[in-house]
Amino acid sequence: MSNYKAEYIWVDGTQPTAKLRSKAKVVPMGEEPPIWGFDGSSTNQAPGENSDCVLRPVFTCPDPIREGDHKLVMCEVLLTDMTPHPTNTRAACAAAAEQYADFDMWFGIEQEYTFFNGIRSQPLGWPDNGFPAPQGGYYCGVGSDEVFGRPVVEDHLDACLAAGLQIAGINAEVMPAQWEFQIGPIGSPAVADHLWIARWLLYRIGEKHGVAATLDPKPVRGDWNGAGAHTNFSTRQMREAYDPCVAAAEALAANHHEHIVNYGDGIEMRLTGLHETCSYQEFRYGVSDRGASVRIPWQVARDGKGYIEDRRPNANMDPYKVTELILNTVCEAAS
Ligand code: ADP
Ligand code: MN
Ligand code: MN
Ligand code: MN
Ligand code: MN
Numbered sequence: 001m002s003n004y005k006a007e008y009i010w011v012d013g014t015q016p017t018a019k020l021r022s023k024a025k026v027v028p029m030g031e032e033p034p035i036w037g038f039d040g041s042s043t044n045q046a047p048g049e050n051s052d053c054v055l056r057p058v059f060t061c062p063d064p065i066r067e068g069d070h071k072l073v074m075c076e077v078l079l080t081d082m083t084p085h086p087t088n089t090r091a092a093c094a095a096a097a098e099q100y101a102d103f104d105m106w107f108g109i110e111q112e113y114t115f116f117n118g119i120r121s122q123p124l125g126w127p128d129n130g131f132p133a134p135q136g137g138y139y140c141g142v143g144s145d146e147v148f149g150r151p152v153v154e155d156h157l158d159a160c161l162a163a164g165l166q167i168a169g170i171n172a173e174v175m176p177a178q179w180e181f182q183i184g185p186i187g188s189p190a191v192a193d194h195l196w197i198a199r200w201l202l203y204r205i206g207e208k209h210g211v212a213a214t215l216d217p218k219p220v221r222g223d224w225n226g227a228g229a230h231t232n233f234s235t236r237q238m239r240e241a242y243d244p245c246v247a248a249a250e251a252l253a254a255n256h257h258e259h260i261v262n263y264g265d266g267i268e269m270r271l272t273g274l275h276e277t278c279s280y281q282e283f284r285y286g287v288s289d290r291g292a293s294v295r296i297p298w299q300v301a302r303d304g305k306g307y308i309e310d311r312r313p314n315a316n317m318d319p320y321k322v323t324e325l326i327l328n329t330v331c332e333a334a335s
Contacts, residue, residue: 004069006033008055009200010077013044013087016265017215017316020200033057033073045077045087053085054078059193064162065204072163072200074193093189093324100331103235106307107191107323108168108184112227112315113202114219115149115177118210123177123220124148132176135224139174148177152202152209157181159201165194174225174276184232185307188327192319217314218269226270226277227315233326234307237334242304244334249285249294249308251333252326256283256293259329262321264314271312278311 009022021043027033040046040053055075063070077085084091097105115124125148126132141147153170160167160181168182183195202213218226237244252259260267260280271280278284278293285294285308287301293312300306313322 002029003027004029004071005063005066006060006071006073007063007066008033008036008057008073008075009197010038010055010075011087011089011196011318013040015044018087018318020196020203022200029069033060033071036075040077040085045085052080054080054082058090059190059197061163061165061197064159064201067162072197074197089318089320089324090189090192093192093320093327096324096327096331097188100327100335103237103327103331103334105187105233105235105327105331106185106239107188107326108182108232108307109191109195109319110180110182110228110230110232111195111198111215112173112178112180112229113213113215114175114227115152115179115206116212116214116219118212123175124211125177135174135176138172138176138178140171146176147172149179149209149211152206152211152213153179153181155205155208156198156202159205160198163197163201165198166191167194167198173227175220178219178225178227185234188323189320192323195319215314215316217264217266217316223275225275228270228277228311229264229313229315229317229319229322231310231313231319231322231326232307233310233323233330235330235334238305238307240305242300245296245300245306245308247334248330249296251330252294252310253283253285254333255325255329259310259325260312262317262325263312264317266316267312267314270314276311280312 036055041048041051059074076090170181271277273279276290284292286292287296288298295309
């Protein structure tokens with residue numbers, strides 16, 4: 001009887017920003033990946049004298065790295081009594097999605113990130129001393145003086161498609177060596193499961209190229225854009241009419257602080273009011289406004305229905321946490 005390799009992937013307990021971990025299990029063909037475990041004392045998830053943590057598969061897809069019948073297995077972390085581990089943010093996210101299932105909320109997350117040379121000395125393609133030419137020509141650029149890391153980006157897009165992830169597109173960003181991919185539109189927690197797997201694939205494919213991707217929200221100080229994770233969302237009501245789109249923006253306004261403190265470590269470094277951001281100390285929404293906290297896309301204003309974009313989340317945010325907060329804030333206000 002033959003086997004397949006299942007790469008179990010989970011979110012660890014690193015503070016203030018959790019990291020991905022993974023390890024492989026050999027599983028007999030025809031069987032689903034079973035519940036498994038790991039040493040939580042090595043991932044900041046348990047003390048040494050009581051170290052066992054449980055991995056429960058929540059989303060499985062083809063493994064585009066190993067190919068064949070091999071699989072990637074996104075897991076949530078449980079305690080040995082099978083209740084959610086304190087670091088498990090997926091459980092509350094799934095509960096919120098369940099509670100507000102009638103709203104049929106969809107999310108589209110724009111994940112920005114930055115490539116560094118293997119040892120994270122400087123962004124990929126930047127000179128050893130000094131800086132590249134100022135920002136202006138790099139966003140959606142073409143040419144070896146404009147974009148850095150495209151072979152990795154293309155491999156990553158292919159891998160996400162082969163895995164069956166709901167990837168919507170890619171683009172080069174404003175800061176050289178900075179890129180973006182989008183996951184969605186789909187419901188949560190699926191969008192977050194897909195995003196965590198897509199992040200894992202980015203790091204894993206970076207290994208092959210000797211390039212490290214980082215979700216650092218402000219990888220270079222000074223006059224260089226930070227990295228965000230704009231979170232677009234819609235309820236069924238928003239997809240049918242304009243008033244619910246405005247009501248959603250107002251609900252976010254009323255809960256600004258609670259969202260900001262959960263939108264990724266170092267958010268005050270990125271949301272300065274410059275570089276296409278609104279200061280973290282303010283909340284503003286507006287049509288087509290990329291200096292606002294929340295943007296209503298122009299087509300949505302024209303059509304009188306659609307979705308809105310929460311521009312505040314950092315690149316290093318936890319998509320379980322961010323989508324849970326948006327679900328709770330927007331749906332509770334509309335209930
Ligand atoms: P931007 O102009 O801000 O760069 P992008 O094209 O990068 O926008 O991302 C927009 C995202 O919004 C995409 O991931 C897309 O899937 C998502 N999206 C589109 N329609 C909806 C919708 N009705 N609800 C939620 N997300 C949506
Ligand atoms: Mn061991
Ligand atoms: Mn975008
Ligand atoms: Mn972007
Ligand atoms: Mn955007």
